[in-house]
Amino acid sequence: MVDILMPALSPTMTEGKLAKWLKQPGDEIKSGDVIAEIETDKATMEVEAVDEGKLEEILVPEGTEGVAVNTVIARMGGENAPAAQPDPPAPAPAPATPATPAAVHKTVTEIPEAGWGETRPMTVREALREAMALEMRADGDVFLMGEEVAQYQGAYKISQGMLDEFGPKRVIDTPITEHGFTGMAVGAAMNGLKPIVEFMTFNFAMQAVDQIINSAAKTLYMSGGQMGAQIVFRGPNGAAARVGAQHSQCYASWYAHCPGLKVVAPWSAADAKGLLRAAIRDPNPVIFLENEILYGHSFECPVSEDFVLPLGKAKVEREGTDVTIIAFSIMVDVAMKAADALAELGVSAEVINLRTIRPLDIETIATSVKKTSRVVSVEEGWPFAGIGAEMIAVVVEHCFDWLDAPPARVAGIDVPMPYAANLEKLALPQPEWVVEAVKKFF
Amino acid sequence: MAAAPDKSRRPRKPADSMDRDELLKAYSTMLLIRRFEEKAGQLYGMGLIAGFCHLYIGQEAVVVGMQHCTGDGDEVITSYRDHGHMLAAGMDPKGVMAELTGRSGGYSKGKGGSMHMFSKEKGFFGGHGIVGAQVSLGTGLGFSNWYRGNDRVSLTYFGEGAANQGQVYESFNLSNLMKLPVVYIIENNRYAMGTSVERASASRDLSLNGVPWGMPSMAVDGMDVLAVKAAGEEAVAHCRAGKGPFLLEMKTYRYRGHSMSDPAKYRTREEVQKMRAEHDSLDHAKARLIELGMDEAALKKIDDGVKARVQEAADFAQSSPEPEPGELYTDVLVEG
Ligand SMILES: Cc1ncc(C[n+]2csc(CCOP(=O)(O)OP(=O)(O)O)c2C)c(N)n1
Numbered sequence: 001m002v003d004i005l006m007p008a009l010s011p012t013m014t015e016g017k018l019a020k021w022l023k024q025p026g027d028e029i030k031s032g033d034v035i036a037e038i039e040t041d042k043a044t045m046e047v048e049a050v051d052e053g054k055l056e057e058i059l060v061p062e063g064t065e066g067v068a069v070n071t072v073i074a075r076m077g078g079e080n081a082p083a084a085q086p087d088p089p090a091p092a093p094a095p096a097t098p099a100t101p102a103a104v105h106k107t108v109t110e111i112p113e114a115g116w117g118e119t120r121p122m123t124v125r126e127a128l129r130e131a132m133a134l135e136m137r138a139d140g141d142v143f144l145m146g147e148e149v150a151q152y153q154g155a156y157k158i159s160q161g162m163l164d165e166f167g168p169k170r171v172i173d174t175p176i177t178e179h180g181f182t183g184m185a186v187g188a189a190m191n192g193l194k195p196i197v198e199f200m201t202f203n204f205a206m207q208a209v210d211q212i213i214n215s216a217a218k219t220l221y222m223s224g225g226q227m228g229a230q231i232v233f234r235g236p237n238g239a240a241a242r243v244g245a246q247h248s249q250c251y252a253s254w255y256a257h258c259p260g261l262k263v264v265a266p267w268s269a270a271d272a273k274g275l276l277r278a279a280i281r282d283p284n285p286v287i288f289l290e291n292e293i294l295y296g297h298s299f300e301c302p303v304s305e306d307f308v309l310p311l312g313k314a315k316v317e318r319e320g321t322d323v324t325i326i327a328f329s330i331m332v333d334v335a336m337k338a339a340d341a342l343a344e345l346g347v348s349a350e351v352i353n354l355r356t357i358r359p360l361d362i363e364t365i366a367t368s369v370k371k372t373s374r375v376v377s378v379e380e381g382w383p384f385a386g387i388g389a390e391m392i393a394v395v396v397e398h399c400f401d402w403l404d405a406p407p408a409r410v411a412g413i414d415v416p417m418p419y420a421a422n423l424e425k426l427a428l429p430q431p432e433w434v435v436e437a438v439k440k441f442f
Numbered sequence: 443m444a445a446a447p448d449k450s451r452r453p454r455k456p457a458d459s460m461d462r463d464e465l466l467k468a469y470s471t472m473l474l475i476r477r478f479e480e481k482a483g484q485l486y487g488m489g490l491i492a493g494f495c496h497l498y499i500g501q502e503a504v505v506v507g508m509q510h511c512t513g514d515g516d517e518v519i520t521s522y523r524d525h526g527h528m529l530a531a532g533m534d535p536k537g538v539m540a541e542l543t544g545r546s547g548g549y550s551k552g553k554g555g556s557m558h559m560f561s562k563e564k565g566f567f568g569g570h571g572i573v574g575a576q577v578s579l580g581t582g583l584g585f586s587n588w589y590r591g592n593d594r595v596s597l598t599y600f601g602e603g604a605a606n607q608g609q610v611y612e613s614f615n616l617s618n619l620m621k622l623p624v625v626y627i628i629e630n631n632r633y634a635m636g637t638s639v640e641r642a643s644a645s646r647d648l649s650l651n652g653v654p655w656g657m658p659s660m661a662v663d664g665m666d667v668l669a670v671k672a673a674g675e676e677a678v679a680h681c682r683a684g685k686g687p688f689l690l691e692m693k694t695y696r697y698r699g700h701s702m703s704d705p706a707k708y709r710t711r712e713e714v715q716k717m718r719a720e721h722d723s724l725d726h727a728k729a730r731l732i733e734l735g736m737d738e739a740a741l742k743k744i745d746d747g748v749k750a751r752v753q754e755a756a757d758f759a760q761s762s763p764e765p766e767p768g769e770l771y772t773d774v775l776v777e778g
Pocket residue numbers: 147176178200204207521523571572573574600601602603604605629631633634635700
């Protein structure tokens with residue numbers, strides 16, 4: 001007998017729905033046959049047989065939700081069935097697990113925003129889609145282009161259903177030609193259209209960075225204000241899970257360095273919906289840095305069709321009196337967890353979610369630091385010339401006399417992202433790092 | 443050093459490009475790649491391999507046929523779909539599999555992963571994650587051969603999706619201008635993730651994509667290792683003779699998803715099954731070997747040997763320890 005296990009089919013998958021069995025007990029299976037279909041929050045995927053033999057027994061019926069990776073889902077027999085799984089010859093170190101679980105739900109400590117009205121739980125993925133759809137319904141000059149955004153429904157399923165609604169002229173699949181299609185979009189924006197350019201991930205925007213910096217960011221200035229580019233560049237930024245050095249880096253400080261760009265980094269679903277709508281309406285080029293791990297996270301989100309958030313305003317996600325923790329994107333999760341842990345130690349932490357990195361909301365930061373007198377910045381990117389460095393400079397400039405301790409920063413380790421599970425974990429900021437940094441203040 | 447070029451050589455008919463012994467060797471390397479990739483897929487499903495993992499199943503004949511045209515000192519560079527290229531270059535399956543599991547015994551000490559492996563010893567220059575980037579790098583490998591005045595050749599592989607990137611054509615211009623010894627190999631497996639070649643390229647014949655620069659080229663049946671060898675020989679000889687680069691478009695097919703997560707909605711199951719059933723490179727080589735007098739029992743023995751090697755690699759990849767935590771900080775800059 002050979003066990004068939006629930007396979008992991010993506011970098012972040014920990015469980016999935018067994019949507020459909022395509023083989024039944026008694027069927028002969030050949031290597032390469034599709035035996036089942038599995039659904040995750042991202043996609044429906046086919047499971048192919050690796051071994052040959054007869055399907056003896058189905059243990060997890062179709063339609064079962066939340067089947068954990070490596071659960072035995074069926075058994076196979078037959079003379080020519082080779083051993084399915086190799087026996088590890090020696091006890092190996094802990095098997096590789098994704099660095100971050102796929103669906104951690106949000107902490108309960110978030111302060112609901114005044115004036116949100118009715119809310120419902122929504123994933124960041126849905127919120128981004130809704131933001132784009134609402135803006136595209138309202139303005140015929142807004143369109144979406146990028147790799148796999150249309151027929152494939154988005155590499156990370158952000159644009160799911162949008163081709164159906166808006167058609168191929170407004171939801172455009174491009175070849176893998178980032179430099180070319182980005183330049184094309186910027187040109188279209190110079191002539192008055194309002195493109196949303198999706199980068200499959202921001203790592204690939206490096207191919208297009210000249211058009212972003214030299215064309216999109218500078219045209220308004222160079223033309224003496226005659227023409228600019230109303231354009232949004234969006235996509236996942238930062239580390240996902242186990243995708244290595246070329247696919248895991250945070251571009252916040254790269255783009256924030258450049259005048260002529262706005263840089264936004266949402267954390268929650270409300271951030272995603274409200275800020276993306278504002279970014280699309282903003283007459284300037286906006287870099288919109290999403291996070292792949294957050295896509296599947298669900299948050300209470302305003303349902304109102306009028307809900308928009310202002311660019312350039314940070315949000316105090318949790319109030320406190322002893323220390324200010326400043327974070328953006330998924331690092332807000334880390335900051336919130338650290339604040340929970342600090343509360344147990346009797347330290348009251350205030351957490352600021354930056355939302356927009358440039359222009360920076362100095363007022364919210366200064367007000368908070370003047371109250372707490374201590375500050376730590378948290379970012380996933382590298383420390384050198386990072387957002388933390390800017391944050392601390394701003395704090396020193398504006399709150400020097402209020403500080404009780406030198407500002408601290410927590411950042412990703414100053415190395416390219418390693419692939420190995422244990423090393424990747426060591427490279428990314430953890431809540432404990434923040435707690436340790438704060439402890440040094442007292 | 444690579445063998446001296448035979449300038450009088452004309453491309454041979456595919457069937458004559460390998461004798462029985464050579465074909466047998468090619469067949470076992472192709473089989474090694476196939477079984478290795480099946481095992482990698484299995485280990486991924488068990489959570490022992492993570493992140494992106496792009497399998498080469500279906501395309502084995504391309505890299506194996508090309509490897510039979512080159513020798514020591516020639517360079518190979520490719521994309522993230524790189525396991526086959528490494529095995530064909532003679533890299534140790536144990537070290538490759540251990541890199542897939544992120545262990546210290548891997549070619550990059552566990553720090554690179556499936557997409558990023560290298561071997562100076564075997565002339566394998568990676569393993570690159572940014573679509574198209576390796577094409578300029580491969581041109582640079584050719585440049586270094588030209589600069590040093592040796593007769594080595596750079597084999598630069600990329601997908602048909604990558605063939606739309608601008609730097610590919612910048613590279614074509616440079617290499618033709620400077621007569622650099624680069625064989626550009628488009629592995630046209632018809633899809634770039636979920637986008638078919640017809641939906642991504644206005645060029646209907648990718649083998650002609652070097653024409654404006656005067657680059658000679660051929661379209662090749664990439665499911666036939668003999669045809670690959672025959673075409674590869676001509677391309678490599680052209681480069682070694684100092685005549686500049688050569689473009690080969692290999693018509694091939696990937697059987698599995700783009701990477702492990704693939705909704706598989708962009709092509710039909712029948713299309714995949716038909717390719718596997720009617721055009722499989724291993725079936726083709728096997729049939730030819732039988733024609734040449736090999737018996738089934740001998741082939742079965744090869745299969746068993748390959749399976750044992752792959753199992754050994756899988757065992758090693760699981761027992762090799764994780765990298766030491768201190769490895770996080772090494773290899774960022776050359777010290778001293
Ligand atoms: C510059 C860049 N853009 C996008 C991606 C995401 N991506 C990875 S592989 C791939 C498809 C490439 O297809 P092809 O060149 O045909 O090679 P194949 O995967 O078929 O071997 C894409 C879009 C990337 N890695 N780099």
